[in-house]
Amino acid sequence: SRHCTDVICCVIFIVVILGYIALGVVAWVHGDPRKVIYPTDSYGQFCGQRDTLNENKTILFYFNILKCASSVVLVNLQCPTTQLCVSKCPDRFATYIDVQASYRYKPDQWNYFRQFCKPGFNNPRKSVAQVLRDEDCPSMIIPSRPFLKRCFPDFSTKNGVLTVANQTTFKDGRGKTRNVTDLREAANGINNVLDARSVGMKIFEDYAISWYWILIGLFIAMLLSLLFLVLLRFTAGVLFWIFIFGVIGIIGYGIWHCYWEYDHLKGIPGSDLTVYDIGFQTDFKVYLQLRQTWLAFMIILCGVEVIIILMLIFLRNRIRIAIALLKEGSRAIGYIMSTLFYPIVTFLLIAICISYWAVTAVFLATSGEAVYKVMANQTLCKYANLTCDPETFNTTNVTKLCPGAQCTFAFYGGESLYHKYIFIFQLANAFVFLWLVNFAIALGQCTLAGAFASYYWAYRKPADIPLWPLFSSFGRAIRYHTGSLAFGALILAIVQLIRVILEYLDHKLKGTQNSFTRFLLCCLKCCFWCLEKFLKFINRNAYIMIAIYGKNFCTSAKEAFFLLMRNVVRVAVLDKVTDFLLFLGKILVAGGVGVLAFFFFTRKIPVFAQEVPMLNYYWVPLLTVIIGSYLVAHGFFSVYAMCVDTLFLCFCEDLERNDGSTAKPYFMSASLHRILGKKKLSPKKA
Numbered sequence: 001s002r003h004c005t006d007v008i009c010c011v012i013f014i015v016v017i018l019g020y021i022a023l024g025v026v027a028w029v030h031g032d033p034r035k036v037i038y039p040t041d042s043y044g045q046f047c048g049q050r051d052t053l054n055e056n057k058t059i060l061f062y063f064n065i066l067k068c069a070s071s072v073v074l075v076n077l078q079c080p081t082t083q084l085c086v087s088k089c090p091d092r093f094a095t096y097i098d099v100q101a102s103y104r105y106k107p108d109q110w111n112y113f114r115q116f117c118k119p120g121f122n123n124p125r126k127s128v129a130q131v132l133r134d135e136d137c138p139s140m141i142i143p144s145r146p147f148l149k150r151c152f153p154d155f156s157t158k159n160g161v162l163t164v165a166n167q168t169t170f171k172d173g174r175g176k177t178r179n180v181t182d183l184r185e186a187a188n189g190i191n192n193v194l195d196a197r198s199v200g201m202k203i204f205e206d207y208a209i210s211w212y213w214i215l216i217g218l219f220i221a222m223l224l225s226l227l228f229l230v231l232l233r234f235t236a237g238v239l240f241w242i243f244i245f246g247v248i249g250i251i252g253y254g255i256w257h258c259y260w261e262y263d264h265l266k267g268i269p270g271s272d273l274t275v276y277d278i279g280f281q282t283d284f285k286v287y288l289q290l291r292q293t294w295l296a297f298m299i300i301l302c303g304v305e306v307i308i309i310l311m312l313i314f315l316r317n318r319i320r321i322a323i324a325l326l327k328e329g330s331r332a333i334g335y336i337m338s339t340l341f342y343p344i345v346t347f348l349l350i351a352i353c354i355s356y357w358a359v360t361a362v363f364l365a366t367s368g369e370a371v372y373k374v375m376a377n378q379t380l381c382k383y384a385n386l387t388c389d390p391e392t393f394n395t396t397n398v399t400k401l402c403p404g405a406q407c408t409f410a411f412y413g414g415e416s417l418y419h420k421y422i423f424i425f426q427l428a429n430a431f432v433f434l435w436l437v438n439f440a441i442a443l444g445q446c447t448l449a450g451a452f453a454s455y456y457w458a459y460r461k462p463a464d465i466p467l468w469p470l471f472s473s474f475g476r477a478i479r480y481h482t483g484s485l486a487f488g489a490l491i492l493a494i495v496q497l498i499r500v501i502l503e504y505l506d507h508k509l510k511g512t513q514n515s516f517t518r519f520l521l522c523c524l525k526c527c528f529w530c531l532e533k534f535l536k537f538i539n540r541n542a543y544i545m546i547a548i549y550g551k552n553f554c555t556s557a558k559e560a561f562f563l564l565m566r567n568v569v570r571v572a573v574l575d576k577v578t579d580f581l582l583f584l585g586k587i588l589v590a591g592g593v594g595v596l597a598f599f600f601f602t603r604k605i606p607v608f609a610q611e612v613p614m615l616n617y618y619w620v621p622l623l624t625v626i627i628g629s630y631l632v633a634h635g636f637f638s639v640y641a642m643c644v645d646t647l648f649l650c651f652c653e654d655l656e657r658n659d660g661s662t663a664k665p666y667f668m669s670a671s672l673h674r675i676l677g678k679k680k681l682s683p684k685k686a
Contacts, residue, residue, distance in 0.1 A: 001550075002476065002480045002550040003480065003550070004479075004480050004481075004483065005480060005481050005483055005484045005546070005550065005551065005552040005553070006481075006483030006484045006486070006487045006552050006553055007483050008483070009483040009484070009486050009487040009490065009553075010482045010483030010486060011483075012486075013435075013439075013482065013483065013486035013490075016432060016435070017432075017436075020428075020429075020432045020436075023360065023425060023428065023429065024356065024359070024360045024363075026418070027360050027363035027364045027367060027425070028363050030363070030367040030418060031362070031363030031364060031365070031366045031367045032363075032366050032367075033362055033363065033366055038058075038149070039059075039060035039083075039085075039148075039149050039150055040060075040083075040409055041054070041060065041083050041084050041085045041409065042082050042083045042084070042406070042408040042409050043390065043408075043409060044372065044390075044409040045085065047059060047060050047085035047149065048085070048149070053119070054085040056087050057085035057086050057087050058085070058087070058149060059085070059086050059087070059088065059089060059146045059149055059150065059151055060083055060084070060085060060086075060149060060150045060151065061083065061084050061085070061086040061089065061090075061116055061138075061144075061150075061151045062081055062082075062083055062150075062151065063081045063082040063083070063084070063135055063137075063138040063139075064081040064138060064139065064140075065081070065142075065152075065153065065183065066172070066182060066183065081135075082118075082135045082138075082406070082408065083408075084116065084118065084119075086115065086116060086151070087115075088146075089144035089145055089146055089151035090116060090141035090142065090143060090144055090151070091143055091144075092141070092143060092165070093140070093141070093142055093143065093165065093167065093170055093171070094109065094112075094113055094140065094141050095139060095140045095141075095171045095172075095173035096113070096128060096131060096132070096137050096138065096139055096140070096173050097128055097139075097173055097175075098171075099113045099124070100124050100128060103124040110124055113137070113141065114137070116137070116138055116141055117136055117137035117138070118135075118136050118137070121136045121137065123136075132173075132174070133403060134406075135406065138173070139172060139173030139174055140170070140171060140172055140173035142154075142164055142165075142170060142183070143164055143165040153180075153183045155180075155183075162180055162181055163180055164180050164183065167180065168180050202616040202617065203616070203617065203620050205616060206615045206616055206617055206620040206621060207620065207621070207624075209613040209614070209615070210601075210613050210615060210620075210621040213600070213601075213613070213621065214621050214624050214625055214628070217593055217596070217597050217621075217625035217628070217629065218625065218628045218629060218632055220593055220596070220629075221589055221590070221593045221625075221628065221629035221632045221633060222632050222636070224588075224589045224592060224593065224633075225585070225589050225632060225633045225636040225637070226340070226636065228585045228588065228589065228633075229330055229333055229340075229585075229636065229637075229640055230330065230334065231330075232326055232327065232329075232330040232581065232585075232640075233327050233330035233331055233334070234327075236323050236326040236327050236330070236581060237323045237327075239581060239584065240319075240323060240577060240580070240581065243580065243584075244308075244312065247308065248305065248308060248309070251301055251304055251305045251308070252305065254297075254301045255298055255301045255302055255305065258294045258295075258297045258298035258301060259294075259298055261288075261294040262291050262294040262295055262298060265289070265290075265291045265294070266291065268289075270289065271289060271290060271291050272290075272291060272292075273290060273292075274290070274292050278290070315569070315573055318569060318570050318573045318574075319573055319577065321570065321573075321574075321651075321672065322570070322573050322574040322577040322578070323577065324669075324671050324672050325574060325644055325647050325648055325651065325672070326577065326578065326581060326644060327671065328647055328669055328671070328672065329452075329640055329643040329644040329647055330640075331669075332452055332455045332456070332643055332647065333639070333640060333643055335455060335461070335462045335465060336451050336452070336455060336465070336469055336470060338470045339448055339451055339452070339470055339639050339643070340636055340639055342444060342447065342448060342470065342639065343444070343635040343636075343638060343639060345444065346440055346441065346443075346444040347635075349440035349443075350437055350440050350441075353433055353436045353437050353440065354433075354437075356433075357429060357430070357433035360429050361426065361429055361430075364422055364425055364426055364429065365422075365426075367418070367419065367422060371387060371409075372387065372388050372389065372390050372393075372407050372408060372409055373385050373386060373387055373388060373407070373408065374386050374388050374393075374398060374402070374405055374406070374407060375405065375406050375407075375408045381401070381402035381405060382401075383398045383401070383402055383405065384402070384405075388407040389407065390407045393406075393407035427497075430497065430500065431493060431494075431497050434492075434493040434496050434497055435486075435489055435490055435493040436489075438488075438489035438490075438492045438493050438496075439485055439486055439489040441489075442485040442486075442488055442489050442539065442543055443474075443477055443478070443485055445540055445543045445544075445642060446473075446477045446481060446485055446543040446544075446546055446547050447470065447473045447474045447477050447547075448470075448473075448639060448642045448643070448646070449473075449543055449544040449546075449547035449548070449642060449645075449646045450469075450472070450473025450474075450476060450477065450547035450548075451469040451470045451472075451473045452642070452643045452646040452647060453544070453547055453548045453646055453650055454466055454469045454472070454473065455469065456646070456647055456650040456651075456654075456667060456668075457548075457650065457667050458667075459665070459667060461669075473547065476547075476550075477546075477547070480550060481546050481547075481550070483552075483553075484546050484552055484553040484556070485543065485546075485553075487552075487553040487554075488539040488542060488543065488553050488557075489539075491535060491539075492532065492535050492536065492539060495528055495531055495532050495535060496532060498528055499525070499528045499529065499532065502521060502524055502525050502528065503525070505521060506518075506521050506522075506525065509521065538557050538560070538561060539557070540642075540645065541557075541560035541561070541564060541645070541649065542556040542557035542560050543556075544560065544645060544646050544649050545557075545559055545560045545649065547646075548649070548650065548653070560649065563649065563652050563653065563656075564649075564652075566652070566656075567652050570648070570652070571648075574644070574648055578641060578644050582637045582640065582641060585633060585637055586630055586633045586634060586637060589629055589630070589632070589633040590626055590627075590629045590630040590633060593625060593626070593629040594622070594625065594626040594629065597621070597622050597625040597626070598622055600612060601615065601618040601621055601622055602618060650667075651668055651672065654666055654667050654668050660673075
C-alpha cells in the first residue's frame with residue numbers, strides 16, 4: 001500500500017540535480033584547469049603548453065625575486081616583476097652589468113644570460129639604465145632550483161649560516177652587494193616545503209613497496225570485525241557486565257585508597273588544616289598532604305559508586321533489554337549478511353559527489369579571461385594597477401607619462417554576468433554537494449532500516465524474511481521515498497552550509513579585537529553544531545519510520561520523535577550500551593591489527609622477517625593499517641548500529657500496537673519476550 005511521498009521535494013531535487021549538471025557543463029566550458037596546473041607568464045601564456053612557443057619552457061622565472069614578499073605571493077598571487085617561461089633555472093650568479101661589460105670577449109656568458117631575457121632581445125649594447133627600465137633583462141640571476149614549476153633560490157645551510165651556492169652575499173645588479181638573507185622573505189619557508197617534499201617522496205616509496213601488506217592488514221581487520229559482530233550474539237552481556245563490575249571495582253579501590261590516605265595522615269602536623277586555611281597554591285601536591293582533600297575525594301567516589309549501583313538496580317531490566325537487542329542485531333545481520341557490504345555503495349556515491357564537486361569548483365575558480373594591468377616602476381604613476389590591453393598599450397600615452405611601464409598579466413577574471421556571479425555559483429556548488437552527500441547517507445540508512453525491519457516483522461524467523469531484503473528495501477527507498485529522503489537531506493544541508501559560512505566568517509574575523517563579535521560567532525557556531533547533531537538524530541529515526549510504514553518525512557519524524565520520548569530511558573540506556581560495545585570493538589580491531597602490523601614491519605616475527613620490505617619509515621604502513629582498520633571496523637559497526645536502532649523502534653512499536661494475544665501477537669524474539677515477563681508467545685502459525 002506504499003505510495004510516493006514528498007513528491008514536490010522529489011521534483012525540486014531532480015531539478016536541482018539537472019541544474020547542478022548544467023552548472024558543471026557551464027563551468028567546464030568557461031573554466032581552464034591549466035591555469036592551476038601551469039604557471040602563467042607576464043603575457044598570459046602558459047608555461048609548458050603544447051603547440052606554443054613555451055612548449056619546452058615549463059618553469060616560471062622572476063626577473064627580480066626581491067620584489068616578492070613570500071612564497072605564498074609567488075604561488076597564489078602575482079609578484080610585481082616581469083615573469084618569463086624558461087626551460088631551466090639559472091645555476092650561477094651573474095649581473096647584467098658584468099655580462100654587458102664582457103660580452104665582446106666572453107660571448108658564452110651573454111648567450112647564457114640572454115635566455116633569461118625577454119624573447120628576441122639580443123642587444124647587449126643597450127644602456128643598462130634603459131634595459132632595467134624596460135625590463136628587457138633581469139638585473140641579476142642567482143642559482144635557483146624549480147619548485148611548483150617556479151624558480152626559487154637554491155638555499156642551503158652551511159655551519160648554521162644561510163647560503164646560496166655556498167655564498168652568503170651577492171650582487172643585485174644595481175651596484176649594491178647584498179646578503180643572502182635578503183632573499184629569505186622572497187622564499188620564506190621554501191626549504192621546509194622542499195624537505196617536506198623529500199619526506200613525501202620517501203612516504204610514496206614506502207607505499208609503493210608495502211601496499212600489498214597494507215591490504216592484507218585491512219583484510220584481517222575486516223575478518224576481525226565480522227568475527228566481533230558474530231560473537232556479540234554470545235558475548236554482548238558478558239562484555240558489558242565485565243566493564244560495569246570493573247568500573248565498580250576500580251571506584252571501590254579508589255574509595256579504599258582515599259580512606260587509607262585519610263587515616264595515614266592522622267596525627268601528622270599540618271594535615272588537619274583546611275583548604276581555606278592554605279588558600280590557592282600553584283603546587284597541587286600541597287593539597288594531597290591534607291586529610292580534608294582525601295575525605296572530599298572519598299565522599300565524591302562514594303557518591304559516584306552509589307549512583308552507579310542504584311542505576312544498575314533500577315535500570316537492570318532496561319539494560320537487559322538493550323543487551324538482548326544487541327544480540328538480536330547480531331542475529332539479524334547473520335541472516336542478512338549482504339547489509340555488511342552496503343557501506344561500499346554509500347562510499348562510492350559520496351566519492352562521486354566529492355569528485356564532481358571538486359572538479360566543478362576547480363573549473364569555476366579558473367573561469368575567466370586573462371586580465372592585464374599596468375605595472376610601473378614609478379610609484380607616482382597614476383596609471384599603475386589600471387586595466388590595460390597589451391595589443392594597444394604601446395600606442396597609448398602611458399609609456400610616455402610613466403617610462404618603463406608595462407602591460408602585464410595580472411589574473412583571470414571578467415566583467416560578464418557569469419563572471420560577476422562566480423562566488424554565488426561556488427556557494428551553490430557547495431550547497432548542492434552537501435545536499436547530495438546527505439542524500440546518499442539517508443538512502444543508506446533507509447535501505448538498511450528497511451532490510452532489518454523486514455527481519456523484525458517476520459513472524460517466523462527466518463522463514464518469513466523476504467527474498468533479497470536489502471535489494472527490495474533499496475528499490476522501495478528509490479521508487480517511493482526519494483522525496484522524503486531529499487527533504488531530510490535538504491534540512492541538514494542548510495544547517496551545514498550555515499555552519500560553513502560561520503566558520504568562514506570566524507576565520508576572516510580572527511584578527512579583530514571586537515570581543516562581542518567573537519562571542520556572538522562562538523555562540524552561533526555552538527548552537528548550529530547542537531542543531532546539526534539533533535537533526536541527524538531525528539533524521540536517522542525518521543528514515544527508519546519511513547522504511548517501516550512508508551509515510552512522508554514530517555509525519556515519520558513526528559512519530560519517531562514521540563515514540564522515542566515515550567521510551568526515553570530505554571533510548572538512553574540502549575544508546576550508551578551500544579556506543580560502549582561498538583567503541584570497544586573498534587579499539588580491539590584497530591589495536592589488534594596495529595600490534596600485529598607493528599611486530600611485522602619491525603621484523604619481530606621471525607617467520608616473516610625475510611618477507612618484510614625495506615622501508616624508509618616503518619610507521620607509514622603501520623599508521624595506514626591502524627587508521628584503515630579503524631575505518632573498516634567503523635563501516636561494519638555503523639551497519640550494526642543502524643540494525644540495533646531499527647530493531648529498537650520496531651520493538652517499541654511492537655509493544656504499543658500488540659498485546660501478545662492471538663489476535664495481536666508480538667513479533668519480538670523469545671528472549672525479549674522473557675525479559676519483559678509477559679505471558680507466553682502465541683503459537684506460531686504453521
